[in-house]
Amino acid sequence: MSSLLSLYKAKEKNGTEMSAKKTFLVPLSELYIEPGYNVREIDQAHIEEFRDAYIAGEFVPPLAVQVTDKGIKIIDGHHRYHGALLATQSGTEIPRLECKDFSGTEADRIAFMVTSSQGKPLTSLERAAAYQRLANQGWEPAEIAKRVKRSPSDVDHHLQLLTCGDELIEMVKSGAVAATTAVALSREHGPKAGAVALEQMAKVKAAGKTKLSRSAAIPLFSATKARRLVELVAQAEIYSNDEADFMLAMDTSEEIKQIVADYRAGFPGKWEDS
Template sequence: MSTLSLIYKEKDKNDTNITTRKTYLLGVSELYIEPGYNVRDIDQAHVEEFRDAYIAGENVPPLTVQVTAQGVKVIDGHHRWHGAKLAQEAGHEIRLECKDFVGNEADRIAFMVTSSQGRALEPLERAAAYQRLINQGWEPAEIAKKVKRSPSDIDQHLALLNVGDGLIEMVKTGEVAATTAVAMVREHGAKAETVAKTQLAKAKAGGKKRLTRAAAMPQFSATRARRLLELLQKAEYVQSEDVNCLYVNDSVAFEVAAILAEYAAHSAQTVEGA
């Protein structure tokens, strides 16, 4: 039976573009984790999945590492390292397959963001990683290209970091979606947290566990909004030196005023949580 190793050895004789990239086997204790470096928070359940995989002898992707003055630092594979450590503590001899990372610090951060081996990033983790790249001097457009996301995705996540501690905590607990938190700040400004807590309390009173965007930001009736446009379309526009006016007859003015009053009440209810 042939192997890739044999094909590689005879590559000059074969019509192939095969290349090799070396990996190395290291003991768990030969690697170290830099506190706060990983863009992902450690998920204990995910760690235990890797522990079980190592104990069962399953194939686990290699870790990506960087050799530093302190030793061999894990760049990608923090959950795998913690899982291997648990397996070792359970009495199993574990050696981890590792490969070198090539690139600068910004490249390493972007790599951790885009790695397909780690669990999916939570919105706040992704936001923090984007901010680290901003701190490295990268522009949002450069980050978008590097992590293969849209510029609006970068802006949305960076905005998440500025919604305030209260809303950030609600996002962490899953009570409010990250996109909803950002939208509420854009809509209500400094009052966003108060509105969110009030609306969340209402949602929980109704048996819900989280605040949906529809509940957080109730929309004014589209039918009534269209009716207002229809009425204003019939108005006569008059311009003078001092003032610009829309003239309508009494019946139209009465209906326009009623719709505006409805909208004012709707806005007040949303902001005050009444």
Template structure:
């Protein structure tokens, strides 16, 4: 039993306890109001390319299980354009409901099955921000988030403005934008969780177009150590052991691989060693290019 609300009018405290929000509203209770929502047949809802994340089948199946058990789903958000109902939030709920309704043993109630829906008001940028920040259902992956950030930048948003709108740091947004412009092999490594998005962005900044190959080296090194993914400590290459392995890799590659790509913190030392004659070599050191 909850405590008595001291902020309620004294006349309400002596009344019979309300059994619904409707009764509370009718009694004029402060803080209780009516919020309008609509009922929409999910089969009428359309999706807009570029404003929805990829459908996760496991998540859809879990929602269908909830529908079969008779559970009510949260309201979706939609917008109306030229007579069409377009989903803004709730794509998985819509997908699950449509598939569930198509099952042969489903009996719809009189008047048909409907999802609760609220109308979303806002432009393209507001819809993107809502997609990024919505806590309903399944969140965006790092790559999906980076694609939405890139879209906002194309509309004139700065990383600082995006960070403020989505509640993240400017560094986080900047890393995501670097990832959005990275090559496909880098994005694949992030998707397969071989490396974190932030570590991948760091390598892209350091190695540019070779980032995918560098990440592959780190992932292989992690695998040999029994680790599932490349770690920040390993990528930093801060130990002499890392340096020795990197130099050996450069020698074995005939110079096509650069040791500082695995050990950036030793870049100055590597440059010095590269310009120093090996033992027994009496020829003068060649200037570095």
């Protein structure tokens, strides 16, 4: 049976357009992880999946690394590395891991961690933090979007997520609120968004639920009442004096006040200190 190597060596004869990109078998002891560098949080269950793969002798993709004065730094493959360590601790010796060079700028390395298909899918907060690291290097949202192969609106959304405040960010981290809902709350209520979210969360918990949906977080006002309010205002008589721009009919003013009161009651925190 032939192999890619033998096919490559005979490329002048067989006409293949193959090219080679070398990988290297690096001792575990020469690899290291820089604290806080990985854009993904370490997931123990994911580590154990790689441990089991190493023990079973399954194929595991090579790590992407960079040679530094401290040793060989892992750029992509943190869970694979931890999985190999765990497999060794379990009695299956993994003396070396297959690695490949990663070349490029720091921005290239961050973008690679974001777009890598080998790593565990990024959470919204992890993606947001990666985008922020690129923004801190002077990258504009449109440039970040092009580099990570996402839309500019996706980049804007994730950068906005990091400005939502500690309460909302913790709720997103715990899974109580979706990232899109957190951003929508922040845009709707500004600095009060966290307090509003906590108040609305208390209501859904009282109803036996564990997650704050967008509809519960930002209730939509009744379309019927909104149309009725327009009808009532349309019936008003217009004046051009200094006292008022229009005058409501006596039999409609109380109904209008009630509709306005209902609207305000449905949006806690929005009318405080206003």
